[in-house]
Amino acid sequence: MPYVPHTEDEVRQMLATIGVDSVEDLFAEITEDMRPKSYDLPAGLSEMEVLSKLESMAAKNATDRVSFLGAGFYDHYIPAAVDALTMRGEFYTAYTPYQPEASQGTLQAIFEYQTAVTRLLGMDCANASVYDGGTALYEALMMAVRKTKRRKIIVSEALNPIYRVMLGSYTSNLDMEFVTVPHKDGMTDIEGLKTAIDGETAALLVQNPNFFGSINDFTDLFTVCRENKAVSIISSYPVLQTLLKTPGDMGADIAVAEGQSLGLPLSFGGPYLGIMTCTKKMVRQMPGRIVGRTEDSQGRTGYVLTLQAREQHIRRQKATSNICSNQSLCALRALVHMCALGELGMKRAARLSIERAHICAERLTAIDGVEMLTKGPFGNEFALSLPVNAFDVIAKLTARGFVPGFPLGKYYASLENGLLVACTEKTNEEQIGIFAEMLKGALI
Structure with a gap:
């Protein structure tokens, strides 16, 4: 049953205070054609009946393909330890650690996650974290725009097309200029990308391995970016980064990834994990939570949120994106997965x-x-x-x-x-x- 704490008298008092006659008046701006046609919902069921119904529905899923x-x-295989540890109540129910004195365990876990992914990708700094790989790519793009004050984005067509659709959606009203360099039979056209970069370029977006699975070394390409004062952004596959040349070794400014392959089940599409790492010079543009390690007045190690540049931290219109739902649970799964293996x-x-x-x-x-x-x-x-x-x-x-x-x-x-x-x-x-x-x- 819903929990409705207000009596009818209290509701009338609140409506009178704000100057409307009924609850329905609060929805007057919603036109009739946009309102629900019916509230004819099925009758309630007991817990036993609900469980039986949901189990029969779940059984329709083809899980043996x-x-x-x-x-x-x-x-990828996920060790049993990942579920056993991350489903503990102190992790599973934890909220964003705004109060460090009460959140040292969560903050330390986030700090260790940041350390692990920066080592994996060969970068200086990381946050913890954003929603998925596509969101991470968008946030990286916006970091580049804020840093360079430019609006031109060079994109390889061999970049995951799902991410390119997301970028188009997120930036549809932001006056961005996207230049997409076509792939060549599934290969990233490195020379074409070099030619497209100029003094007006804010960022270059590439992927390794690319969407077609091909592996590239973008070192020379990123050098061209630096020469034009553009930001080089690469989307990586975390599992293969244990063997491939890292974004850091290639000279990338920002490296992002979809962290699903690190201990997160496919689960019909989420929740997933947007890994974001960057060089030190870019860290002040990074959104989300960043945990730092420090010492208190007695010399004891402590962990705190640092470089907090969100709107509730006074930055107002200069704030970065507010990634405030507790994505750190997904980050914790990635950390436990990496530690277990x-x-x-x-x-x-x-x-x-x-x-x-x-x-x-x-x-x-x-x-x-x-x-x-x-x-x-x-x-x-x-x-x-x-x-x-x-x-x-x-x-x-x-x-x-x-x-x-x-x-x-x-x-x-x-x-x-x-x-x-x-x-x-x-x-x-x-x-x-x-x-x-x-x-x-x-x-x-």
């Missing part, structure tokens, strides 16, 4: 994922008419060119219990036959063999 779907979100465990997961992807690519390209779309090195994900429409193949194989990948034609009009295939350490060679046979049969 083998999936080669990636496109930015990956089915350790450096060797994370590298092993990355190597196995890459190894399985290369085995899979070899098996699939042995089928007549199936070719690699991209050339050059790739990680745990790769793009294929099929002899038929990829949507049709996906429909056929999914109905038989195998999700073969992501249809590139969904976002790239010229790639209707393109299929993006991903593997993780959970993918085994038996599954790859069955996938190859099923794909071969679907193409006959």
